[in-house]
Amino acid sequence: MLSVENLHVRYGNIEALHGVSFTLERGEIVTLIGANGAGKTTTLHSIMRLPPPEAPRVTQGDIRFEGASILGVEPHDVVRRLGIGLVPEGRRIFGNLTVQENLTLATYARKDDSAAVQQDLGRVFELFPRLKERQRQLADSLSGGEQQMLAVGRALMSRCEVILLDEPSMGLAPLLMFDMFRTLKHLNEEGLTILVVEQNAKVALDFAHRGYVMDTGAIVAEGTSAELRADPSVKKAYLGG
Ligand SMILES: Nc1ncnc2c1ncn2[C@@H]1O[C@H](COP(=O)(O)OP(=O)(O)O)[C@@H](O)[C@H]1O
Ligand SMILES: [Mg+2]
Known part of the structure; x- marks a missing residue:
């Protein structure tokens, strides 16, 4: 569905990804999975085609x-036409807007009627009942977990088929x-394809079917979650021995 092939990207003169493939x-x-600075966010932003300075330049x-x-492809078409949604690092929700406003904000660009928006909202509230209970509260008043649910819900409002999650456990x-x-597992069983980047290798490998290990802009290991968990170098560097 998605393939990243020998991707090299730069911020200015500094190369951040040195031939990433997955x-x-x-x-x-x-x-x-990978430590802080490995290039995980850069990879996701490259896929979303975010414009500079947010995203790097593919060389x-x-x-x-x-x-x-x-x-x-233009960034808005990555979301709308290709159906790829991003749940950004640090959630980036609007704290001074309500839960419902955060969810419907992304749909303003959509040419749909409001009935379709209401239907999508209903689906998100079904998945996250806590968001429904809090729909009129300011997003700032939510707990960290609820804010993460809101960020996922917002991505789902764009009807994405693939979701890219940037360190959701943080x-x-x-x-x-x-x-x-x-x-998220439940959403995957319903057909959602998921790419998740994490520093927390343990939770990521428990959740994913398979994975890749990134280190300073390159993929250094890959395999099923079971294979990576058993890999001595992965154990040592990412799973605490
Ligand atoms: N906007 C930017 N401008 C310049 N360098 C950046 C920018 N964003 C990230 N980098 C650099 O690119 C490398 C990868 O960063 P990043 O993709 O954020 O890593 P991760 O998400 O794995 O922590 C790091 O060396 C970081 O300093
Ligand atoms: Mg990051």
Whole structure:
């Protein structure tokens, strides 16, 4: 479905990715794990085709979706036409808007009627009942876990078929984290394809079917979650021995 091929990208004169390759098939949960600064966010922003300075410049390689290069695709078309949604690092929700406003904001660009928006909103509230209970509250008043649910819900409002999650576990208490991954697993069973990047290798490998390990702008290991968990170098560097 998605393939990143020998991707080299630069911020100014500094190369941040040095030939990254990986694939994501429809229906899969794939993780990219790596330490802070490995290039995980850069990889996701490159796929979303975000404009500079947010996203780096691709200097070599390709990103293909259903076989066709997306390097020339506009960011809004990545979301609307290709159906790829991003849940950004640190959630980036609007704290001074209500839960419902955060969810419907993304749909303003959509040419749909409001009935379709209401239907999507209903689906998000079904998945995340806590967001429904809090729909009229300011997003700032939500807990970290609820804010993460809101960020996922917002991505789903764009009717994406693939969701890219940037460190969703960050800052969440363990129970909220398991709750969130359980909901994401459920979404995957319903057909959502998931690419998740994480510093927390343990939770990422428990959640994903397979994964890749990134280190300073390159992929250094890959395999099924079981294979990566058993890999001595992965254990040593990312799983605490
Ligand atoms: N906007 C930017 N401008 C310049 N360098 C950046 C920018 N964003 C990230 N980098 C650099 O690119 C490398 C990869 O960063 P990033 O993709 O954010 O890593 P990760 O998400 O794995 O922590 C780091 O060396 C970082 O300093
Ligand atoms: Mg990052």
